[in-house]
Amino acid sequence: LPGKQNLAERLEAALSQARLAFLKLIAAQAYELRKPVYIVGGFVRDLILERPSFDFDVVVEGNAINLAKALEKNYGGHLVSHSRFGTAKWQIDDVRAELIRYLPGDGHFDAADLPESLDLISARTEFYEYPTALPTVERSSIKLDLHRRDFTINTLALRLDGRHYGDLYDYWGGMNDLRRGSVRVLHSLSFVDDPTRMLRAVRFEQRFHFRIEERTLELIAEATDLLRQVSADRLRHELDLMLSEENAAAMLARLDELGLLRAIHPDFIWKNEWRERLESALVKPLPAEWDLPDSAGHMPARRFIAYLLWLMQFPLEAGLAVANRLRFPRPMLQSIQAVSLIKQTLPALSSPRPSQVVNELDGVSPLALYALRLDGLAPNLEILLEQYIHRWRKIHPFTGGEDLNRLGLVPGPAYRQILTQLRNAWLDGEISSPEAEQLWLSAMMKEIDPYA
Template sequence: MNLSERIESSLTPESLALIRLVKTEAERLNLPLYIVGGSVRDLLLGSVIKDFDLIVEGDAARLADALLRKFGGKVLFHARFGTATWTLDETTSKRLNIPIFQLAEFPPFIDLISARSETYPEPGALPAIKRSTIDDDLRRRDFTVNAMAVRLDGKYYGDLYDPLGGQKDLENKLIRILHPQSFIDDPTRMFRAVRYAVRYQFELESVTQQAAVDAEARAVLSRLSGERIRHEFDLIFEEEKPLVILVALEDLSLIKVIHPALEKVRAMALSHLKKPADEFGKFALPGILSLRQALGWILYLLHLPQADIDTVARRLAFPALLTDSIRAASSLLADLPSFKDWKPSQWTFHLDELPSLSVYAVWLVTSESPLHDYLTKWQHVKPITTGDDLVARGLEPGPKFKDILARLRAARLDGEVGSDIEEEQLLRRLVRQ
């Protein structure tokens, strides 16, 4: 089967232009070149391809060096994995005669990867890598639908290479592992299997379904590092239907293997996971997480008791700021009934001490109007008076500064003052006191 026409229609003109540059150099060096994995899967599904990996049957570093010499840019070599990343910059713009502002339309980098085989020294360990053939490279992958390649060089341009039946499984809407030991070698594949099944509305093939409940695979999963498991959840929260994925993982009894406390989670809160409206502005994010990942974790765990949040955080090696954000949301949710008669200033001074993303998460699950008012209005209310103004009135800097400014802000929030003149009058009374 030849997919050259699909390649031309599924990639942006800029991505196609870069691939042509790479394939020309690969042909000159007599290095077979392939698009592989998820890019081929999406190509067959008719999706637009935004990211792609290029596999070189041979030395990827040699190809990257040739591209660097001819077209400029920068290259980062990763010797252990046999990969090289070619990044475009101003020198590429000049050599290709592309205006620098147009360079932003191109993929910022291309990963070039030497075809390799992988062996696992023990279950769950990171694999040992050895340069090999495209056939071995495909056989190291997770599922048949991700184990296809399309050749890009010479007369073979567009030819599909599918030794494991991935195209047929795509047509039959099946997620299939490549061998029965797959989940034992890498238990994170169980999460990926469910994630793909939900995303594409596929089913787990029978052997794959059975492997997901294998006792040895679960034992290896229970010993996996927190960082690796947390990364899989991060990817789940980026999906369109994270709640459906997590329910499917619960149905396979995989969640409790990670930590028993996760059986208490009310995953339904994730039905609220969505991009905030513009009125909420921007949120500070804990660690290197995206907004969906951070908000996903908060929504997923905020109904847990504080002690369980702490044990899950330790098991999954959460960044400290993420743990604090989840704890803050959990406390706020539990304390809400006691705040019902508060004034706007009381709400504001309390919520100012919490991460705004935690406040937003609790508003999503409760629709408590003061939380919305705080996020969209109250937190931005400030008196016009500043510390410099107080100094100009002869006051010595100290704790009283904070008290006066807080009193002025509270008056603004609670409607005691509605104009700059009224604030000035209140200020005079406070200074006299």
């Protein structure tokens, strides 16, 4: 990787024809306005690492909203802009078919290849008035814009306009650190400005098999405690991102090693022996026969199961405390409790009747039961769980509340009791036909009112 570089060739190889032509269209518009325009950050990093990604934001040295307005005027779509930040989103999802006709070059472009929207950002710098505050924003040069970023490897900019097309701008030593495999902050207050960068450092380190650079490690050690003040939302966002990575378990192990989990909550830890379980939650296809819901508490099912599998390794009180610190939604707290209870009660039942098992498991989220299963159960208990999922939970009597009403029973708590007993009788094989159910009911009615 030599010093001064032009990445045009790589860019051409990495992007689809349509996306490339789309970029050139934007570059031409910027050139017309005499505004330098760049792709910045993750996209450039990934281009150099030969792990092409597809999403790019565009940074304009000048007012991005003006560029966005020109694009909208010439090519349609619509804009959502924020003048305070100098950012604009150019929404083109419903004009892509027309837009491809304007694209430079003679390619046969596929409209579906174009992004649905493009973020255009004015180069800006940020000040933090006090640690962990939200930054104050001000227009600036691309160089200063790059300086507010988290790590040097994310500070590379690829210029697009005019004769600069493809030029790589490396103001902060990003190439050097990419070459060395180093995750390095740009200045010593970086983690004070934004403690979540400590989690991001770990994510990039483990994703690329890099090392967090020595001085940056020292700065993490000094800033660890600042994580205590970070909101649950921001922490969860970073942890969610980790759980979507291939190396999720390695990231959690590294967080633990650096003391970052304990800074979030003293009971929060990770052990390598949990790795396989976590990975099976995140990667293994979810069994269709379990009819698992797609989500719980606004979390996709896999992520819910993964967090639960993690939190259920802790003693109950600790699991709940960590879940509260991270403001997990109610279904997570309920599942942690349910799983803990089942782990005690189920083994205590020696050769239980099906109705006893159903009694223990009904009302518990199937996601929690699946987590329990991935966690590993004694073989006899696993059989019970499977029986519950595949058969017992689906068994219900023909009779319902209305039928009891028709039989003259006054609505009340007795309904539920009778229906539960009736279901138990089915589950335990005392009833196995509709006729038998009717006989059972008549007998029951007589018991309640012997003169009926």
